[in-house]
Amino acid sequence: MYRKSRCPGAVFTIELDSHSGRKSCSFLADTGAEVNVIKEKCTRGLPVRKTLAKIIGINDKPLICQWECKVTLDNIDHIFLVVPDHFPLDEDGIAGRPFLEKEDAIIYFKERKIVFREKYPKITSVAPDLKVLKINYSTQRSELLKESTRIDHILNKNEKIEIWNIIDEFQDVYHSPGDSLPYTNLIEHKIETSDEIPVNTKQYRYPPAQHNVIQEQVSEMRDEKIIQESESPYNSPL
Known part of the structure; x- marks a missing residue:
């Protein structure tokens, strides 16, 4: 050559x-x-x-x-x-x-x-x-994912090796402790209603003891960009 x-x-x-x-x-x-x-x-x-x-x-x-x-x-x-x-x-x-x-x-x-x-x-x-x-070889991330993956009770040795190989190859798509779970705008979904009148239901009356817990969880999800604030007229608590 x-x-x-x-x-x-x-x-x-x-x-x-x-x-x-x-x-x-x-x-x-x-x-x-x-x-x-x-x-x-x-x-x-x-x-x-x-x-x-x-x-x-x-x-x-x-x-x-x-x-x-x-x-x-x-x-x-x-x-x-x-x-x-x-x-x-x-x-x-x-x-x-x-x-x-x-x-x-x-x-x-x-x-x-x-x-x-x-x-x-x-x-x-x-x-x-x-x-x-x-x-970028993320060996440390791969080990963290393996530690948090519980498969000992359902897989034999050969099957676990296959799972580890999949984790190594696609580790960027797995959630690791400390990772954020941001929302995505790649897909849009619409629910067409017959009268197109926004559904608006009053919030539940939560006990004072639960109110602070709910606020903490909402704030945490907002900080991790799992949810975002909305001005939509629809409001139907689950």
């Missing part, structure tokens, strides 16, 4: 030799990226292995990567997280800080160029706008 400079800007090309033949893939040099990224189409015929990583900073939602690919250049191994082909990037991947450090890259911002080790050609022009990637 070898590389050559071909694309303008902060983009360079790597020639990859795989079982399916040689292919040219373009990579964006990004000193702010904490990981290397490669699109799935470039990994065909290359060694890949299972992993679990989360990329934050590209979209509003984190991107879960389940595969990583090893790219070897002159006996130096580089690990790239595999992302879908529709990943929002014009190039085939991102050469982040791990790649640039291993390749002893020297960046001259004033001259807008990147110089790799002497046996490699110079790759000029660093883009002024750098994208930032962040990888």
Whole structure:
């Protein structure tokens, strides 16, 4: 495998030799990226292995990567997280800080160029706008979720392992002690009434001893953004 400079800007090309033949893939040099990224189409015929990583900073939602690919250049191994082909990037991947450090890259911002080790050609022009990637492994959160998950009374050892794997993979959707439970506006629901007259029922008369407890619970849910104040004419206590 070898590389050559071909694309303008902060983009360079790597020639990859795989079982399916040689292919040219373009990579964006990004000193702010904490990981290397490669699109799935470039990994065909290359060694890949299972992993679990989360990329934050590209979209509003984190991107879960389940595969990583090893790219070897002159006996130096580089690990790239595999992302879908529709990943929002014009190039085939991102050469982040791990790649640039291993390749002893020297960046001259004033001259807008990147110089790799002497046996490699110079790759000029660093883009002024750098994208930032962040990888986040939440081992502590995973352990907290496992401690609060009570499954010993219904599952055998193999089934518990499957549950732990699901928790590790989708831990961001589970509620952990201390997490807030905000409301969502993703779905709207309407109940059409025949006369369209708002239903308004008087509040129950609570004993004084319960009034303070109710106020505390309402305030707590409001602080955690589970509920919000409303000016709706409807009022029907449950």
